[in-house]
Amino acid sequence: MRIPIWLTLIAALVVVIVVIIIGLAVVAPNQPLIPAAQFSTDTITPNADGSDDIAIFSYTLTKNARVSLTLEGADGQVFAFRQDEPRIPGDYRVQFSGVVDGFALDGEDFGDQQILQRLIPDGAYMWRLTATTEAGETAEQSGTLNIVDGDAPLPLLTDFTVFPQIFTPNQDGIADRSQINVFLTKEATLTAYLIDANGEPLYMSERFEDARPGEAGRHLFDYEGGVDLGANPPPDGTYPLIVHAQDAVGQRVQRESELTIQTGGKPLAQIIPQPVGVSVVWEVVPWDEAYASTRDQIGQLAPLPSDLQAVDMTRLDVMQGDVLVFKLTVENYSDVPIRTTGPEPGAVYDWDQRAPALGWMEEAGAWRVGIECQTAAASYPWRWAVGTRDQLTAVEDPESGNTYYYLMPGETSVVWGGIRMSRVENLNPQNCFAGLIHEYVAVSERNRNVGPREIFVIEAAN
Template sequence: MLKNADGFSYLVRQGDTEKIYPSGRHAFLFNGLVQGYVLPDEKLPFQVIQRLVPDGEYTVVVAADTGRKNAQIEGLLAVDHKFLALPTLSEFSINPGRISPNRDGIHDTAIVTLHLPQDVHQLSVYAISPGEDAYPIPEEYGLAPLNAAGNHTYRFDALEVMGEQLMEGQFMVIADAYDVFEQHIRWQLPLEVTGVGEVAGFILDGAVTYSGDVVGLNDTLCFSLTVLNNGDGYMRTIGPWSATQYQDTMNFTTKKYPEDKGAFRIGLDLESSDGQYPFRWALGTPGVDLVQLEDGWYLPPRRTGTVTGCVRFSVMPKVNPQYAWVGLIHEQSDLQLVNHSVAPHLVKVVPETR
C-alpha cells in the first residue's frame, strides 16, 4: 500500500489469504499501477479497475499476518512518471435492452455501440451470463479501425455466440479498455434475455390435400395442410390468413403482406409462377390456431395450425399442365425454406365450360 502526505491510500497488491508465503526474502516489481481510484474532481460513467498512481512522495506499507500476530514495515518511494491520462469511453449503449433470441425477427439481437475519444492499446466487449461465463461479442468492421478513436459497433447474436448454452436471465455486457501502460477502465450495462427456445416446424407428414387435378379457367385450385411447431419457441407468422383466396396474377405483396424477416408462412408455388412462392398464408387462423403476443401472432410450441388457401386461374398458364407444390418458409433467414417442394401435384387448366 502507498500513502501520501494528505492521507490518501492506494492499494498496490492484496495478498491471497488462502496462500502461505514462506519465510525469506520476497521481491515485487512495481510499475506504478495501483487498484483503481477516482480523483476528487472526476465524474466518470465507468469503473476504474487499474490506474497509475499520481506523481509524488509516498510511504510504502507492507503488512503481514501469520494468523496469530501481524506486523508491518514502512519505506519511502518517490513517483515521477509524468502522470498520464486514463483511457476513456465517452459513450456506451445497448439497443434494445431486452432480447428474445428465437429467430422470429423481433429483438433477436442487440446492438452495442461505444465511442473512443482516443486510441487505446486494447478494447474488448463481452457478455457475462447468469452462470458467470464470458462470451466475446464480435465487432462489426467498417467503422473505426480496431482499437482506434471513433465509433465502434458490436452485434450480440446470443444464439450464434452461445449456441446450446444459451439461457434466459440478466446478462451484463462489459467494455474493457486498456492503454499501453495497462491502465484499465470498465463500463458495464445490463441486458435481459427472454423467450429463449429453438424454433422448428414442418408440414405434418408432408401431407397436402388438393381440390383436384383439373381446374377450369376462372375456377380455383385449393389446398389444405397441417403445420406442426415441434420446437420450444413460438413461431411468429403474418397474413394473409388461412382461407384467403388469390388470383393467379396476384402475390403476397399485392395482398399488402410483404416479406417480414423472421416470420413463418406457408407458400404455394406453380411452374408458371414469377418468383418463388408468390402465394403465401399464415400458419393458421388468429384466435383459433394462433395466439397473440406482444409482437404479433404466433403458433405455440407443440401445437398445430390448419392452413387452407386457393388460387383462381384467370388466364391460361404458359405451362399447362404444370406442377403445384407447397413449402414452409422462414422469411429472410439463413434457412429460408424449411420445407421445400412438398407434395408436388400435377394440375391442368382447361377452358371454361359454358
C-alpha cells in the same frame, strides 16, 4: 549401582534434541521476515513505447504472512499495488508498470464508471513493502521509485446505452436483438459480455461501424443470443452486462448494466403429413368472382379440400381460370412461439398477384406457408399465414402497441388457400409444391418443395 536402561534412553533422546536445535540455529539462524526487497530500476516511463515501461520488484519472505506494497507520493496520497495478500515463504518477482488499484484524484467524478486499475501520476514515490504474520510479527522494507512520461489518460466509456434492455431472441422479428452502444475516449481493447448463472462470461461480437476494434470512438455490440448461428440463447432471465476497456499500459475501466432475455429460443416448425399419408392435399374448385381479392378487400375464402380423390398423386387437370386449392398442416415443434402474418388461410390469389397486392408485405421473422409452381416468376410467390386467427395466439407488443399472432410451442394448425390458374404457361404440365418460409431467415430443406403435384392447365376455348 547400575543405571536403568530407560533413564539411559531418555538422556540420549534429550541430547539428540539439543543437538538438532543447535544445528538448526547454526544452519538456519533466525532470519528477518523480509530479508530483501528492491526494484530493478529507480525510474520507469510507462507509456507502452517498449522502453523502460516496467520495473521488476523482487523480495524474499521467510514466513507465512500477509503482504502489502504501496507507493506514497509527495502530496501524501497512497496508492496500493498489493493489499494484504497472503504469501508463503519464498522468493518473489513481479512486474510493475505504475498501474495500481483504481482511484480518483481530487475533483474527479467518473459517474457510474468503475476504475479498476489506473496509472499513478508522474512523480517521485516512496514505496513500502510490509508483511504481517498471524502471530503479529511485522516487517517493512522501503525505497524510492520515479514515474516519468506516463500515458495517464484513462480509456473512459461514455454515452453508454443498452436497447432494448428486455429482448426476445427467437427470430420472430420483434425485439430479437439488443444493441450496446458505447463511446471509447482512448485506444483500448474493448469487450462486452453477460455473466451467466455460473459466473462465466458470455461474450458479444462487436459490429464494425465507423470505429474499428480498439480505436477511440463509437462502438456497437449487436447481441442476438447466438440464435442466428443456430445455437440456443442463454436461459430466460436477467443477466449482468459488462463493458470493459483496457489500454496499452494496463489501465482498466468498466461499466455495468443489465440485459433481460424473455421467450428466447431457436424457432422450429415443419409441414407434417395429413392423416391420409400425403403432406399436401390438392384440389380444383370452379372460379367464382366472390373469390377475387384486392389490397382493400380479401374475397370469399376457398373451401377446404374434402374430395377423397384429392389425395391421389397422379396428374391434376385444371381448367384455365379455375382455382388450384391446397391444404397442409404446420407444426411448431420448438420451445418458442413462431410469429406469422397474413393473408389468412383460404385467401385466393390470381396467378399474377403477390402478397403485397393483397395488402401483406414480407416481414422479417414472420413464418408463412408458400406455394410455388415451376413457371412462377418468384420463389413461393403466393403466401398465407400459418393458421387462422382462432388457431393463433394474439400478443400485444408493449413497445409499439402492435398486436402480433403466434403459433404456440407444440401446437399444429391447418393451412389452405387457392391460386387461380388464369394463364397457360409454356411448361405444361408443371409441378407445384409447398414450402414453409421463415421470411428473411431461411426455408429449411425439410420444408422446401413439399408435396409436389403435377398440374396440367387446360386452355380455355376462345
